[in-house]
Structures are given as C-alpha cells and as structure tokens.
Amino acid sequence: MKAKLTIGTRQSLLALWQSNHIAALLRKEYPECEVVLKKIVTKGDRILDVPLAQIGGKGLFTKEIEEDLLDGTVDLAVHSLKDMPTVLPEGLCLTAITERANVGDAFVSNKYATFEELPLGSVVGTSSLRRKAQLLAKRPDLEIRDLRGNVDTRLRKLDEGLYDAIILAAAGLERLGHGDRISSLIPADVCLPAVGQGALAIEARTADKEVRDMLSFLNDLNTKQATDAERAFLGLLEGGCQVPIGVHADVEGENIRIEAIIAALDGSTILRDTINGKADDAVSLGQQLGKKMLAAGGQEILASIL
Incomplete structure (x- = not known):
C-alpha cells in the first residue's frame, strides 16, 4: 500500500467536492495513507467566453490532468464520467466507476x-x-x-x-x-441524459497495479455495466460531448436496458431506439444499438453536424 496518494482535480467547486468525496473514502479505507489534492486548470476552465461546441476537441476538462497522471505528478484523477472521452491516452485507464447519483x-x-x-x-x-x-x-x-x-x-x-x-x-x-x-x-422521454451522467470516474495509470488495487473498492458493478454500455454506444458513433447524443442504460439484476437518441442540432429530427439483453454483454449491446441507429438514419444526422 502506498503511503501517499495525490489526486489531480479541476478547481471548480463541483470538481473539488467530487475529489474531496473520493479522498474521504480513501482515508476511511486506508487510515495510514496520506491523501492530498493537486488543483489543475484545464483548457475548458480557461476559456469561458466561447460556447463549448466552438472550442472543439475532446478532453477539454481532462487533458492537463492526464498529462500530470502520465508524468507521475499525481496518482489518480477524479472526473465527472460524462466529461470523459471514450478513448483515453495510452497508458491511462478508468480503474473505477462509483455508484451513480441522480442521473437526470x-x-x-x-x-x-x-x-x-x-x-x-x-x-x-x-x-x-x-x-x-x-x-x-x-x-x-x-x-x-x-x-x-x-x-x-x-x-x-x-x-x-x-x-x-x-x-x-x-x-x-x-x-x-x-x-x-x-x-x-x-423526464427522460423529453431529455435523455448524457453518457455517464451522475457517475464519477477514477482514472489512473494502467501499469500502476498498486494504486489500481487500492482504488478497486470504489467500483460499483451496476454503474460500471450501465456506463460501459453507454460509452460503447458513444464510442461507436465517435461523438464527443458536443454532439447531440443521449444514452442511458439501466441494470436490473442480470439484465440491462439501453435507450439512446441521435438528434439534429435544431431538434427537427430525433432518432430514438432501445435494446435489451444481459448486463454481462453491456459493451456489445451498446455497440449493437449504435450500429442499428446509424443504419436507421443516424449516420445522416451526424454527417449534417460533424
């Protein structure tokens, strides 16, 4: 067990709440371990006078934190899962997904x-x-x-x-x-949530087994299965947080239900569909739903945006 863990975090009140929440759970689980926060300013935090969709690029709220992770300055990072790109930098992984809060x-x-x-x-x-x-x-x-x-x-x-x-x-x-x-x-039939909304993601270095083992207790299986499905859907569509895509998965016991929408920017066209199956197949089901919706007109909607 490491004697000290450094958490990389954005400086907003919400990011600090989230990081302090995880820090408190770590201190409770590992009383002998010193847990500290390092505040990091991201590109998305610096540029506040331009709509997010115009800034472009993925990882607006994560890139600088991930650089500190990769060079070893911090041991883990706490993010809102909905801010996380579906493809992470080589050498990093989402090692834990916490129990989901209010998703709406x-x-x-x-x-x-x-x-x-x-x-x-x-x-x-x-x-x-x-x-x-x-x-x-x-x-x-x-x-x-x-x-x-x-x-x-x-x-x-x-x-x-x-x-x-x-x-x-x-x-x-x-x-x-x-x-x-x-x-x-x-209501979800009016506005379907974002991928991963309500869940926190704990990011770490893939090869850092010691830290990843320490963080494993934070993982919530149901939330991970649900958000794995959501991220698989988003990843197939290659949509960042600035594409009108909503998807929400519910896990009940061994079963999962995934609902998704692909929308035109002005709301004039909205494609909606669902898929049901076994929670163990969450990733493949998310991808299946994505392929089905792309073939049913989603490709044309996205082409008009991207």
Whole structure:
C-alpha cells in the first residue's frame, strides 16, 4: 500500500467536492495513507467566453490532468464520467466507476415549476447541444442561449434574470447542496441524459497495479455495466460531448436496458431506439444499438453536424 496518494482535480467547486468525496473514502479505507489534492486548470476552465461546441476537441476538462497522471505528478484523477472521452491516452485507464447519483437533468427556474409550464418564447440556458436539441424538439418556440461557468455562476445568471430557466445535471446541484433549487426533473422521454451522467470516474495509470488495487473498492458493478454500455454506444458513433447524443442504460439484476437518441442540432429530427439483453454483454449491446441507429438514419444526422 502506498503511503501517499495525490489526486489531480479541476478547481471548480463541483470538481473539488467530487475529489474531496473520493479522498474521504480513501482515508476511511486506508487510515495510514496520506491523501492530498493537486488543483489543475484545464483548457475548458480557461476559456469561458466561447460556447463549448466552438472550442472543439475532446478532453477539454481532462487533458492537463492526464498529462500530470502520465508524468507521475499525481496518482489518480477524479472526473465527472460524462466529461470523459471514450478513448483515453495510452497508458491511462478508468480503474473505477462509483455508484451513480441522480442521473437526470434538472429544470431550474425562479418562475416556473416544470419545463412544460414555460411560456412561448421563453429563454432557457444550457451549454449542452444534447439538451438544446431535445428541448427544441419538444418546444421549437424556445430561445436556447449558451450558459457557461460553474454551477454557482450559472445559478447567479438565472437569479439576475438573464434566463427564464436553466438546465443543469441534478447530481451536481445535489452534491453542492443546491438540491432545493431543482424545480423539477426533466423526464427522460423529453431529455435523455448524457453518457455517464451522475457517475464519477477514477482514472489512473494502467501499469500502476498498486494504486489500481487500492482504488478497486470504489467500483460499483451496476454503474460500471450501465456506463460501459453507454460509452460503447458513444464510442461507436465517435461523438464527443458536443454532439447531440443521449444514452442511458439501466441494470436490473442480470439484465440491462439501453435507450439512446441521435438528434439534429435544431431538434427537427430525433432518432430514438432501445435494446435489451444481459448486463454481462453491456459493451456489445451498446455497440449493437449504435450500429442499428446509424443504419436507421443516424449516420445522416451526424454527417449534417460533424
């Protein structure tokens, strides 16, 4: 067992909550081990005045942390799984996926209780093309404006009256103690969540068996099977976080159900399908669903975006 573990983390309040949460679990499991955090600024954190979709590239919130992992400056990194590219740098792996928190998208408004209550032409804030496309599919009258910044910044912009409502991940709000700001959860048939939403990913060096063994207790099998399926689907479509793709897998016992959407940017076309099977086959089922949806028109939708 290592005498000291250094966790690489972004500096946002949510990233620090997540890393401190994992650090507390490690200290409890290994009382003799010193666990420290190293704060790292990523490209996605530095560029706040440009929509994410225009910055381009994968790993906007992970690249600098992964560089520190590869050179040995840190021993592990804690990420929101939904921020993680499906292909990692050579020498790194996701060694544990924690038990999933609330997977849904939260509707947050100071005026309205639900998405359905929004008046014609309401202004809604989100930085996610996935959310934008699905919301416009249901309500093409809405004005969707880009919303960047950390959770507190986004809530402040809502409170300043810049938006009638904003959409955030419910898990992030609850982790930061802002669960009371959630007006309602958006149903999955309106807005399917992002790949890996609600789960934390622990990244480490593939060859670092000592650290990986220490982290293994953090792995939640059901969440890992579900998110493996989701990431397999996304990986087949080669979609980064800035493509309107939503996918969510549910594991119940030995069985898994995967539901996915591929959407046009303006929500004018949405392709939706599901697949069921054995949870042990999560990866192949995710890939099967992806192939089926690409053949059914998904390829054309993605070609119009990429």
